[in-house]
Structures are given as structure tokens and as C-alpha cells.
Amino acid sequence: MLDRLSSGIKDALRKLTNAGYVDRKIVEDLSSDIYKALVSADVNVKLAQQITDEIKNRAANEKPPKGLTPKEHVIKIVYDELVKFVGEKTDLMLKPGRIMFVGLFAAGKTTSIGKLAKFYQKRGLRPALIGCDVHRPAAMDQLSQLAEQIHVPCYAPKDTKDPIEIIKNGIVKHKKYDIIIIDASGRSSLDEELAKELKALAEEAKPDEVLLTIPADLGQAAGEQAEGFKKLVGITGVFLTKMDGTARGGGALTSCAVTGAPIKFIGIGEKMDAIEVFDPERFISRLIGFGDMQGLLEKAKEAEFKPETAKKIMSGKFNMEEFYDQLKSMQKMGSMNNMMNMIPGASMMKMPKGFDAGQQENKMKKWAIIIQSMTTKEKQDPKLINPSRVKRIAKGSGTSEADVRELMKTYEQMKKVMKMFSGRGGGMLGKMMKRFKGFKL
DSSP: OOHHHHHHHHHHHHHHHHSSSOOHHHHHHHHHHHHHHHHHTTOOHHHHHHHHHHHHHHHHHOOOOTTOOHHHHHHHHHHHHHHHHTOOOOOOOOSSEEEEEEEOTTSSHHHHHHHHHHHHHHTTOOEEEEEOOOSSTTHHHHHHHHHHHHTOOEEOOSSOOOHHHHHHHHHHHTTTSSEEEEEOOOOSSOOHHHHHHHHHHHHHHOOSEEEEEEEGGGGGGHHHHHHHHHHHHOOOEEEEEOTTSOSOHHHHHHHHHHTTOOEEEEEOSSSTTOEEEOOHHHHHHHHTTOOOHHHHHHHHHHTTOOHHHHHHHHHTOOOHHHHHHHHHHHHHHOOHHHHHHHSTTGGGSOOOTTOOHHHHHHTHHHHHHHHHTSOHHHHHOGGGOOHHHHHHHHHHHTSOHHHHHHHHHHHHHHHHHHHHHHTBTBHHHHHHHHHSTTOOO
């Protein structure tokens, strides 16, 4: 997500770390590069200028605290200012209650509801859905299908056109459930008719949370929507969707923060588990290449990684059998690129030639089938796999010999990559991450 902004800031910080010393010109160049990265990601020009001016001002006037070198201090300032501009961390509702989703047409509201329901499922709560979008023809069907997919109850009658009647009956029907998530009607614009309906629905539902769904590709226009819905129904947070597929996410991210509408969740893909709690410190840490080990460990726990196997993987000392176990677990963790961004320093390191996390992610299922066609000895010692064995494995797995050889090549590349990470902690970046508040390695 926000690849353009992320790569621009990483490049700027890389220039700083490679410089022999820190002087006014180095800081000026750094600020200029960060300004360009922010503007290219659709961040408001005035806001981008304020951020970079503050970086220059602090770098010129603050003395490095004890334990940080001048370079490390400047990078810490960049981190602090970026955290500040994306907004504050807010509390999540992790107890029984009601959540109402609002938003305009095609914002991804219904899909986001499914993601949030699954989010609460994983945390031991029992969610139920109520469909009140009586205007969009397929809305009730879509919500019901999502509910069936994630195994949660859903009340979405297609023969009733009164959302107030639906919410009354739905609340009674789902009174035994912990979290009731309500899908309110959307429109192509925030008009008077929608405003009247949402107000009446909110008064009847009495939600504990009102989440506004905004697509990240709206850019700076997201701020206007956030402000409008906030005045109308008093939104308690924003669910930012499509963060994985736009260069304009910086505009939506900062516009919401400026209007005082806290971002609580971000959607990072199409799958039902492609949802993240928005944590400014962890978000910026990943954005600038410092990773998010806490997030990685949380995902690993959800995917039920075997600790002993994970340890071998991270050290680069693993066989094909252990690689297979991790492939199966990694499929549950979501995007491989996203995981790579969570490993401290991974996105700032030069990967082995030919290594492409995105392409390899798409091939995981095929690789798992190929590994299952290997003998136990071959899995334990892949060096045994000669051309004749490659031919047999390809035939047994219903794949080509080229597929088997590609798996073998990827396996060796992955070992090299993991060995690169196993020695992390030394050098300026590793030491600095340990010193910074928020980087708990």
C-alpha cells in the first residue's frame, strides 16, 4: 500500500544514512525529497510543506537525545512527524455493542462489514448482521452471501422497504449476539433524502460506533465526505478501503486525520481477512522500512505457525518439509508483500536477483501440491532431487518439470533471503530501531 510514498521516503532516508555526516544541505535535500514523495501520494501541498518545514526546524534546533547519533535523531524526527500527520491511535470496541456502517455507493461498505465481522469472530465475539440498504437492488443478497461465507447470521429481508422496521426486527432477532453490525443505505452523493434516512436509522439503532467507509482512491476529496457524515450522524471512525490499489491513499489518509475523523481500520485486499487495525506508529514504521514485528507475530499466531519451524525458516536453515508447513500457514496470513513489509529493514534491503514476493504468492498453491508429490527423503534433503526425480515429481503432481525447477529455485532464494534477515540487529538501522520508542524488537 502507498508504494509511491513509501519508496520515496525510503530513498530519502537511504541517502541520509549513506551520507558521511549531517549538515544543513543534507537536511534540506532530505526534506525536499520527502515533500516530493508526499505530494506524489496526493497529500495536500500545504500540509506536505508544514510537515517538511517542521522536520527542518526540529533538525536545526534540537540536540540529539542521549543514545542517538545526529543521523538517527533526524530519522526519528521524520518518523515522529509522519506519525503526527496520519492521526492519533483510537480505541476499538472490543465488547458487545452495535456498529452502524455508513458511506456512499461503491465505497466497499458491504465487503468491509464482512471483514469486520470476521475480525470480531477471531477475537471470540459473536457477530450478526442486519441489512438496511433497501435502495440498492443487490445489497441484501450481497450481505447475505457474505454472511454465509463467514458463517455469521444475517437478517436482510428483501420484501421490506422500510429500514426502520428492518432495524427493529433485526435487533430483536439478534439480541443474543455480541456484536450487531448494521449496513445502512448508500447513495451516489450525500443528499437530503439519505441524510434524513440515516438520522432516523441512527436514532432507532442507537449504535455504539458509526463507521464511515471511504475508498482510498478518493484522495483529498475524502476529507469533505468525512466532514459531511461526521456532522450528520456523528461518525466515531473511518474504515478506509482500497488501500492496496491506489497511489492517492496519502490524500485520503491525511484528509481524514485533518477533519478529526479517526481512521480505525484499513482494507488491504479482497479477502475477508484483508483488514488491519489502523495504528499510526506501526503504519509509519512499515511505510518507512522499519517493519512491524508485532503485527507479524499477531498474524503468525492467527495462522497457527509452528514456533520451532518458524525459527528454522527465519534462520534460513529449513528443508522442503518445513517449507511446505510454512507455505500452508503463509496462505492464511495474506499478502506476502505485506508480510515482507512487516520484517524490519526487509523493504530497504537488496533482495536476491529474481526474487519477487508478489509473483511467488500466486504460486504457493501449486508449490504445495508439488511438495506433496515428493518422497520423505526428498523433502528432508532437496539436494537429492536430480533431473529424473524432477520428471517423476512433475508427473505425480500434474505440473510441468519447469514448475518443479522453479519451486527448487524459489526454495533456494528463500533460504538466502531468510539468512539475510537472521543477522539483523547489527548496524545503524538495527541499533536505531531498538532505541526508538515504538520499535519493540
